[in-house]
Amino acid sequence: GAGVSQSPSNKVTEKGKDVELRCDPISGHTALYWYRQSLGQGLEFLIYFQGNSAPDKSGLPSDRFSAERTGGSVSTLTIQRTQQEDSAVYLCASEVGGSYEQYFGPGTRLTVT
Amino acid sequence: RKEVEQDPGPFNVPEGATVAFNCTYSNSASQSFFWYRQDCRKEPKLLMSVYSSGNEDGRFTAQLNRASQYISLLIRDSKLSDSATYLCVANSGGYQKVTFGTGTKLQVIP
Numbered sequence: 001g002a003g004v005s006q007s008p009s010n011k012v013t014e015k016g017k018d019v020e021l022r023c024d025p026i027s028g029h030t031a032l033y034w035y036r037q038s039l040g041q042g043l044e045f046l047i048y049f050q051g052n053s054a055p056d057k058s059g060l061p062s063d064r065f066s067a068e069r070t071g072g073s074v075s076t077l078t079i080q081r082t083q084q085e086d087s088a089v090y091l092c093a094s095e096v097g098g099s100y101e102q103y104f105g106p107g108t109r110l111t112v113t
Numbered sequence: 114r115k116e117v118e119q120d121p122g123p124f125n126v127p128e129g130a131t132v133a134f135n136c137t138y139s140n141s142a143s144q145s146f147f148w149y150r151q152d153c154r155k156e157p158k159l160l161m162s163v164y165s166s167g168n169e170d171g172r173f174t175a176q177l178n179r180a181s182q183y184i185s186l187l188i189r190d191s192k193l194s195d196s197a198t199y200l201c202v203a204n205s206g207g208y209q210k211v212t213f214g215t216g217t218k219l220q221v222i223p
Contacts, residue, residue: 042213042214100145101162
């Protein structure tokens with residue numbers, strides 16, 4: 001079946017602009033995660049959605065970052081007033097709730113110039 | 114101390130060799146463990162879960178040692194296509210306690 005998809009695959013933006021990153025999880029997966037991975041670094045947890053529950057935003061690095069998940073499916077991560085340190089690969093993963101087995105999308109490579 | 118620690122490598126092994134990686138975790142409450150594989154500039158992909166009794170999937174064997182708080186991944190008969198970074202994951206209860214290691218890089222050479 002279809003896996004997790006993310007768009008765009010690459011995004012180059014100027015410092016100070018806003019960006020929106022999209023994630024389409026695997027159908028039927030109730031849990032969705034956003035992570036950030038900088039070059040040569042590990043995964044940094046950003047935010048978690050589970051069903052209709054309030055998301056856990058504890059990993060968001062600043063108030064410039066926000067995310068929403070509509071209808072328990074598609075999720076959008078928004079970064080306002082981008083900074084150069086926001087440059088990274090943003091990965092989305094979905095999971096059958098409670099299994100902790102995560103399936104990742106191909107990521108969005110964000111470059112802030 | 115990091116919650117999940119891995120030797121970054123690289124481990125350079127010849128084709129056909131057996132290689133093993135360990136991953137230590139600091140939280141004794143950790144309950145679920147996984148190995149992921151990440152190819153260069155690609156997303157992590159779930160390789161296998163790690164069960165208390167150990168588990169095997171083809172050339173790959175994963176084991177858990179709770180007393181010493183580590184998990185291991187053994188790869189037999191290494192293939193060139195096994196070259197990747199291997200991430201270990203520990204979960205100490207709930208989604209917010211899922212911690213990824215920074216990975217061990219494996220390079221299988223002809």
